[in-house]
Amino acid sequence: MKEYKVVFRPEGQIINVVEGSTVMKAIKEAGVDFDFLCSGGKCGKCRVRILEGSFQSHADEEKFLGEKETSQGIHLACFTEIHSDMVVELLQTNTAQHQILSTAEEGSMEIAPHLCKKYIEVQKASLENYQSDWKRFRASLFPEESQYITMAETEISVLYQLSKALRTNQHQLTAITYGHEVLGIEQQDTTERLTGMAFDIGTTSIVGYLMDLHSGRELSVVSTVNPQTKFGADVITRMNYANQEEKGLERLQEAVTGAISKLAKEATEKVGLSSDDIYAMAIAGNTCMHHLFLGLSPKYLSQSPYIPTTTAPLILSASKFPIDMNKAGKIFVLPNIAGFVGADTVAVLLATQMDRSEEVKLMIDIGTNGEIALGSKHKLFTCSSAAGPAFEGAQISSGMRGAIGAIDHVTFEGELRYSVIGEGKPKGICGSGLLDVVAGLLELGILDKRGRFISPEKMTNPMVQGFKENIIQYEGKPAFLLVDGSSTFHGRPILVTQKDIGELQLAKGAMAAGIKVLIDKYGIVVEDIKEVLLAGAFGNYLNPHSACVIGLIPKTLENKIRMVGNAAGTGARLALLSSKEYQRGAAIAEFAEYVELASYPKFSSIFAGSMYF
Template sequence: MQLVRVRFHPTGETAQAAAGVDLLEAGRLAGVSITSPCGGKGICGKCRLIVRHGEVSDVTEAEREALTEAQLALGERLACQTRALGDVEVELLQAQPVRVRKDISEAHVRPFKMNPRVKQWQACADPPTVEDQRSDLLRLWEAAGLGQGDCRALLPVLDRLPSVLRSSGYRVRGTMLDDLLVEVEPLDDAREPLGAAVDVGSTTVVAYLVNLLTGELLATASTLNPQSAYGADVISRIQYTMEQPEGLRILRTETVGAINRLIADALTEVGADIQQLYEVAVVGNTAIHHLLLGLDPRHIAQAPYVPVVSQPLTLYASDVGIAAHAGGQVFVLPLVAGFVGADTVAVMTAADICKRGPTLAVDIGTNGEIVLWSGERLLCASTAAGPAFEGARISQGMYAAPGAISRVDVVDGDLQVHTIDDRPARGICGSALFDITAALLSTGALGINGRLAENGDGLPADIAARLSGEGTDRRILLAHADTVEHGEAIYLTQRDIREVQLAKGALRAGVETLLEEADLAADDLEAVLLAGAFGNHIRPESAVAMGILPQIPLDRIRAVGNAAGVGAVLALCSEQERELACELARTAEHIELAGSSGFQSKFMETMLFA
C-alpha cells in the first residue's frame, strides 16, 4: 500500500495515510479541524482549502458548482472532494482561531448556596503510642470529627497515608467526595479543590474551571467542537457513527480529547494541576451526550427518538476518559428527550424557570431549543432550525471569528456593516443575519415573503445600488471587494435568505406551538430569555422585526448568556441545584413538534418575515 503525507499550513500538522485519502479525512487524522457542515458530501462548499504542492485527484462536479473559476485557478479545492495521490502540501483557509463567545458573566449567575459534593476538613491528630494503637485511618477519622462509622477511602490514599501523616506531624487536610476520602495532604501544602463545568455544544465546547470551596470562576477555555468536522448538525454525526465501523469511537475520542485539552488549558492558566480536579459536570444535547459517553445514538435519530438513558449519571472520570484526580467523578445532567438534552435542562436550571411568571426561554442554535413555563406547566420542544445561524448553509457564512460581519445597521439610507475586531471582512456570522434581515425589511429591500426587491423602485438609492442578479441569483452586496480580506465582495444571496427563512420559521413555529399548548398569548409572557452564544449578540429589536420572536415589548427580552454553561456551573457547585436540575427534567413535558397538529401550517405561516 502506498502511503502519502499530507501537510497542513499554517498549523504544520501532518497526516500519513494510504494514497487516495481525501483531504478532509487527512485533516481529521492530523487533528486539524476543517469545517464540514455537510459531513463531506460535497454539498455545503465550506471545506475549502488551497492545494499548494503535490498530486491530487481531478476537480469534481461538486467543486465546479461550489467554487468559481478564479478560486479553482488559485488552487482552491474542497477538502472532502480532493484525494491525495502523492505527498501534498495544503493551506487551510480557516486557520484563524475561532472566537467562542461563551463567557459567563457574573450578572448571569443568580445567587445560590454553595454545597458541592467535595468537602474538605483539617485534622491535627495525636501520634500513635504503645497505649494508642489505632490505625492511621481511624486516628485521622476521629481527629477530623467524622465519628467512628465506616471509613471509606481510596486505596491510593491509604497507600500514601502513613508517610503523609508522619511527614506532616499529623497535621493534614482531607478531601471527601461525598463520604469517600479521596485525598490527604500535609496541611501546609494542601491545595484547593477544583471542578470543571463543561458545556459541549454542537459547534463549540466550553470548560469553566471553578473553585469548589468558594464557587469562584477561575478560568474559561473554549474551542470548536471537533465533531463539527463530521457534520454541522447532530444527525450527520449520528449517520457517521452508523456508516463508519469506528465512527462512534472516533467521535467519542475527539470529544473527550477536546474536553481534556480545555481543562488542561484552564488548569495551566491558574497554575493548578490535574490532581486538584475532583469533579466535572457536563451538559450537552442528547446526541452529544451519547457521543461523549460512547452510547449508540442511532435510536435518537429515528422515530420514536429514544435515548439510551435520560437519567442523571454519576460516573468515574476515568471511565469517561476525562483526565482528573484519581478519584474524580463526572456528573452528567439528565436529558428530557431525544432532542431535548441536558443543555436545555441546564438552561431551565440557570433561570430557575419555575419560580418566575410565564417565561419563554429560547436557545437559538443548530437545534433551536424552546422552553415555556406557563406558570403551571413546563413545556419544551426542539426544532431543527438548521445550522444557518451558525453561519453554515449561508454561501459566505462563517463562525464568529475576527473579520466576520456581525452587525448591520441602516445609517443615512445605506447599510453600515461591522466586523468582529474591526478586521477586514471575511464572511457573515449568525448574529448578523438577524440585523441584515431586519434592515432589509425596514428599507423595503426585502419583502415579508422573503424575496429581495426585484428593482430599486422606492428603495434608498444606496441600498438599491447594492442589489444585483436575477431570480434565485438575486443578491445584496454587504462588503465591497476592497474591504474584504480575500479580495472578493461579500453578498447575502436570495438562497441564503431562504435558509434564514427556514430557520426562523422552524423556531417561531415551535414557539407558537408551545404557546398554543399552554393556552397563552405572546403578551402573557413576562419574560423572553435568549440563551446561547447568540443571545448576547442578537438585538431584540432585530429578532422581533424579522419575526423569530413574537411581538412583545422589547424590555421583556433579555439575553442570559450561556445559560447552559451557567446551569452546569450551578450543578457542579451545589447539590440543591443538581437536584433542581433533576426535578426540572422530570417535570418538563416534551412536545414533539413533528407530531403536533398544526405545526406544519404554523411553519408555513411563520416563514413569512412578519
C-alpha cells in the first residue's frame, strides 16, 4: 500500500504511515507524547492543526468543533485520515505543565538499605598463597564466611573485571553487595556514593524520588505525564492496545521505561550526579502499570476473573532490564494484592501504616480506577472500583486533566467564582472543579437527588436568583454555563451539561458503592470509622466538603478526612530505603483480603442506591 510522510510540529518527529491511517495512529506509532483521553471519537479533545496536506473533513467532527476552529485548520486526530504527505501541529498543553502531586506526609523509619558498598584490601597472591583471585576477594569481603563455603552468588561481569581490577588498583576495590551476592566492583573508595530512586507509576503521571541510601535524605524530585497516555487515558484502553496491536505491549513498555530513564537522568543531573550513581530502584504502580512496566501481557488481567500474571514482590537485576541506572544495581518491584488492587495500594498502606493501626481507618485513592481499603491491624479489606474517566475530565463536555488552564475549584457564595490552574483564561474544567459545581448546584437546590435540573419555578432557595441566568439549554436539555465564550482561552463556552452530571454520578456511585461494600463486609457502621485517608492527586486537590455533599464520601465522615498526599510515593521510598519495609509491604499484600465487587451478593442494589446524590 502507498505510504505518506507525516511531520509533527513543534517536536519535529517524522514518520511514514500507510494511506488511510488516522493521525491518532500515526502519533502513537511515532512515539510522540500526546494525551488521548479516550479510545477515539468520544471526547473530542485530541485537537491538532493540519498545516500542510489535503484531506476531507470528517462529518462526525462537527459535534466537537466550532466554525472558528475548523476555519483555523483544527481537526481531531482520531477522525483525520492521511491521504497525502502532512505537516501536523500538536496543540495540547506541554506535559511539564500538568499538575502532578509529588508531596506526601513524612514518617520515621530505620534505614536498612538493600544494597551495601564496602571498601576492601585484598591479599596479594604469591607462590605460598596461590588461592584464586575470587577466593581471596571473598575472604576479604566476607571474613566471617566458613572456609568450607565454596558456592557463592555473583554477576559474571564481576569475574570478567576482577583479575585486572585487582592488579591495576593495588588490590584495593569497592564491592557492591546484596546480602552475600556480589553485584559489582568499583575502583578506589566509592562507598560514600550510594543513591537510589523510588517511582510511583500512575496511570496519568510518574513521580520519581532520588534518595541517599545511607542517610535516607531526599536529594531531588522529578515528575512527568505518563507517556502511555498517547495509547489511551485509562488502563482498559491501554490493555486493549497491548492485547490487540502488533508490538502494542512492546511500545507501552518502552514508553514507561523510557520515561523512567529520562527522569533518572533529570533527577541525578539536578544534584551533580549521573544515572550510573543509582544502585537501587523501588517501583509502585497499579496492577496494569506494574505489568506494562515489566512487559507482562495484561491479556488475562483484562478478562474475567481478572487474574494478574503475578502478585509477588519481584527483585530484578538492572543489567537485564531496559532502565538507565548502574548495571550492578537491583530493581525492587512492590507486590500486588489481587485484581486491579496493585502495588500502589500496597505502598499507600505501607506509608499510612493501616496494618499497624488499632483503630479502623478508611483509605480512598480516587481515580479512573479507584482503590479503597478499610481496616486495622486486626483485619484489612480492599477493593477496586471502576469509576471511569469523569474524575480525569474525559467524556466531560468541557473536561480536561488538572493542567494549566483547568478550572480546579468553584464557589457559589454570593456570586460565582472559580480558580484556574496557572491563572489566565480557562480552557476547561478538571475533576475537582466539576465536583464543586455539582455540589454547589445541589446545595442551591438547582439539582435534585437524581441529578436532574429542577424547573426554575420550583427552585425555592432565594440564593438561586443570582445564578438562574447561568441555566441554559444545550442540545435540548438544561445545562449550567460556567464561563461564556468571551472569557475563555479558546472562545468556546465552558458548560456543565446534564450528560456531564450523569458521568459524575456513575463515577461517584462506583466509589461510594465500593466504600459501602467494604463497610458491610467488615461488619461495622460508618460511625465506627475513626479516620478517612485521601491519597493520590485527585483526592488531595478535591474539596472534601464537595465530596461529602454529592455522597462520594459519607457525610458523617467529613470531619474525619485527612489528606495524605502522594502516599504511594512515600511507600515506594520506604521500600527503597529499608529492606524491612519492603518485606512489610510483602506481608501487607498477603494480609489484605481482596473483595471482588462484581461478585458481592448485594453489590447491584448498593450501586443503584449510590447513584443518588
